[in-house]
Amino acid sequence: MPIITVFSGTYCDAESVIGDVCERSGYRHLDDGELVDQAAQSSGMAANKIQRSLTSKVPVFNAFTRERECAMAHLRLAVAETLASDQLLLDGMCALLVPRQFQHVLRVCVIAERRTRGAAAARIEGLPDQEALQLVQRDDAERVLWAQRALGSADPWDAAHYDILVPTDKLELAEAVALITAQSESPALVRSERTDQAVADFLLRAQVEVELAREGHDVAVHTHDGAVTLTINRHVLLLKRLEAELSSIARRVSGVSSVRTVVGGEFHQADIYRKVDLEMPSKLLLVDDEREFVQTLSERLSMREIDSVIAYDGASALDLVNEEEPDVMILDLRMPGVNGIEVLRQVKATSPDVEVIILTGHGSEADRETCKQLGAFAYLRKPVNIDDLGKTIEQAKDVIRQKREKTANRVEGD
Numbered sequence: 001m002p003i004i005t006v007f008s009g010t011y012c013d014a015e016s017v018i019g020d021v022c023e024r025s026g027y028r029h030l031d032d033g034e035l036v037d038q039a040a041q042s043s044g045m046a047a048n049k050i051q052r053s054l055t056s057k058v059p060v061f062n063a064f065t066r067e068r069e070c071a072m073a074h075l076r077l078a079v080a081e082t083l084a085s086d087q088l089l090l091d092g093m094c095a096l097l098v099p100r101q102f103q104h105v106l107r108v109c110v111i112a113e114r115r116t117r118g119a120a121a122a123r124i125e126g127l128p129d130q131e132a133l134q135l136v137q138r139d140d141a142e143r144v145l146w147a148q149r150a151l152g153s154a155d156p157w158d159a160a161h162y163d164i165l166v167p168t169d170k171l172e173l174a175e176a177v178a179l180i181t182a183q184s185e186s187p188a189l190v191r192s193e194r195t196d197q198a199v200a201d202f203l204l205r206a207q208v209e210v211e212l213a214r215e216g217h218d219v220a221v222h223t224h225d226g227a228v229t230l231t232i233n234r235h236v237l238l239l240k241r242l243e244a245e246l247s248s249i250a251r252r253v254s255g256v257s258s259v260r261t262v263v264g265g266e267f268h269q270a271d272i273y274r275k276v277d278l279e280m281p282s283k284l285l286l287v288d289d290e291r292e293f294v295q296t297l298s299e300r301l302s303m304r305e306i307d308s309v310i311a312y313d314g315a316s317a318l319d320l321v322n323e324e325e326p327d328v329m330i331l332d333l334r335m336p337g338v339n340g341i342e343v344l345r346q347v348k349a350t351s352p353d354v355e356v357i358i359l360t361g362h363g364s365e366a367d368r369e370t371c372k373q374l375g376a377f378a379y380l381r382k383p384v385n386i387d388d389l390g391k392t393i394e395q396a397k398d399v400i401r402q403k404r405e406k407t408a409n410r411v412e413g414d
Contacts, residue, residue, distance in 0.1 A: 001086040002189035003102075004180065005095035007156065008110035010139040011120040012168045017110055018091050020177040025089075025184065030082060032092035038081070039074035042210070050075065054093045055142045059324050060309045061283045066218060072149065073213040077206040083199050086191070093143070096150040096161070099202055104195040106184050109162040110176070112169035114140070197225065200255075204228070207253045215249050220264065226257030233264040284308040284393065285326040287317040287343065288359075289335045293382075297330075300386050306393060314338030321351050328377075328396045330389075333360040333367060341370060348375040353403065355396035359384060 004027060008014035022029045032054060040047040045067070052059075053071035062068045079097045082088060090098065098105055112120075114136055122132035147156035159165055164183055166176045205223040212219060212230075220231040230246050232239075243261040250259045284301070286308050288294040298308045309326070311317040315338050320326065329347065333340035344356050358371050361382035368379045377396050380389065 002184055002186075002191070003083065003086070003098075003105045004089045004108060004184055005098050005105055006089065006091045006108045006110060007093070007095045007162075008091075009112065009117060009136075009143070009157075011117040011124065011136060012110055012112035013120070013173070014091075014110040014168070016173055017166065017168065017176050017180070018089065020173065021180050022089055024177060025087070025181050027087045027089040028085070029089050029091060032094050035075060035078045035082070035092075035094050038078040039071065042077060043070060043074040045071060045074070054146060057145060060320065061324055061326065065283060066213070066216065069218050070213045073206070073209040077203075077210050080199075080203040080206040083202065093146050093150075096147060096156070099198070100161075102195060102198055102202075104189050104191045106164070106180070106186075106189055107162040108164045108166060108180055109157065109159075110166045110168060111157055112167060116169040201225065204253065204255050208250050208256065211249050211253055212246065215245075217246060217249070219246060221250075226255055228256050228259045230259065230261045231264040232261065239263075283325070283327040285311060285317065285320055285324075285329045287311045287314065287329060287335075287340070288332040289313055290332070297386075301390065301393075304386070304390050306390060314340065314343040317343055318346055321347055321354060325351065326354055327400050328393055329354055329356045330359050330393075331356055333358060333371075334362045341367065341374070344371060344374050344376060353400070355399060357389075357392055357396060359389070 004021070006014065006018055018029065021027065032051075036047050036050045036054070039045075039050045043050070049067060050071045053068050053075070058068055059065075075094060076097050079090070079094050082090065083098070083102075095107075098107075114133070117136045118129065118133035121127060121135050122129050125132060125135065127135065143156045144154055147153050151161060153161070164180065166179065168176060171179070201223045204226070205221050205228075208221050208223065208228055212221070220233065222229040222231070228250050230250060232242065232246075236242050246261055247259040250256055284306060286294050286298055287310075288297075289312055291312060294310055294312070298310055301308055308330075309320065309324075311320055314335050317329070317331070318338065321329070331340045331343060340358065340360065344358070347354050347356060352375070355377040356375070358368075358376050358379045359382060360367070360380075363371075363379070363381070371379050377399070378392050380392065
């Protein structure tokens with residue numbers, strides 16, 4: 001039996017179409033939520049971080065942590081592991097991860113005109129027409145971002161990606177369901193040795209990608225009948241050493257018979273390939289309104305392989321904490337608007353696991369005492385010795401690592 005994938009826009013009654021197709025055909029329904037949970041379990045990442053990889057822009061810390069690439073690798077593995085099943089309807093963003101060359105898969109897009117969906121959103125959510133239309137536009141923008149990552153295409157509604165387009169504003173529910181179920185019974189979608197080999201190749205690719213992601217590597221993977229090709233698309237100073245390391249990692253995966261490394265068309269682009277240390281990724285936020293000082297500080301830390309993101313005011317820092325969850329924050333006290341003490345107070349109230357290092361040139365002894373009482377990890381004065389600051393950051397990361405280990409041990413004990 002074939003597999004059906006359904007990608008849809010919001011507020012076009014795709015749920016009714018999917019529910020009736022599954023009821024009529026006996027197909028098992030699998031959605032993004034189940035795949036996210038499966039990916040979270042295999043990766044050890046929080047499910048909400050996996051979910052954000054489906055719907056949000058690339059996190060500002062991603063260049064240092066590659067959480068997005070890790071999430072994608074584990075989501076692809078979750079999809080690959082499900083494709084061994086028959087009579088499966090895969091519904092959601094992850095439907096776009098199923099390779100186009102799978103001949104036993106019926107690809108369906110359920111959509112309606114944006115004006116119709118806006119009217120539905122206004123009715124369902126109780127919103128004014130303009131706000132409802134903006135909600136639909138935001139949902140579509142998320143799908144465009146996802147299509148760029150999953151398909152390399154900026155148009156998730158392009159008919160070339162699908163076998164059937166189902167316009168729910170032009171078809172009755174029964175007609176849409178009949179169209180999908182009739183097409184799913186086509187002899188062209190019957191599984192064969194060729195399709196089974198394609199599924200096996202996809203699963204092996206996903207397994208290799210996961211192993212590489214776990215070691216902090218980001219390269220393109222192609223597989224065929226046990227043969228693995230790894231494509232490096234960034235400039236590399238010690239290419240032979242990297243090739244040997246990548247080959248060693250890929251060969252750990254059961255079923256890999258050979259590994260070949262090649263350089264791709266983007267090999268000579270300006271940025272240099274850098275492996276990420278995923279054991280304790282650097283998510284350091286620098287907060288200071290003195291732009292020249294904080295930019296220089298970021299550069300000096302980077303020379304010591306401590307990467308950082310900069311916020312130039314307290315309000316921006318709080319937004320980044322809410323959205324990106326840094327591990328360590330280096331915080332100035334004297335800033336216009338929201339000052340450092342207020343930032344510290346709010347961060348410790350909402351994100352107590354963030355370790356905050358105060359770095360100021362104007363603080364008093366009373367400020368030091370206040371910061372300590374609010375939970376600051378350390379209180380340093382400008383000008384700071386960069387080696388001392390680096391040691392303090394590492395000490396803060398050690399505390400975070402110990403907390404995470406205790407949490408993991410507690411979960412295992414339960």
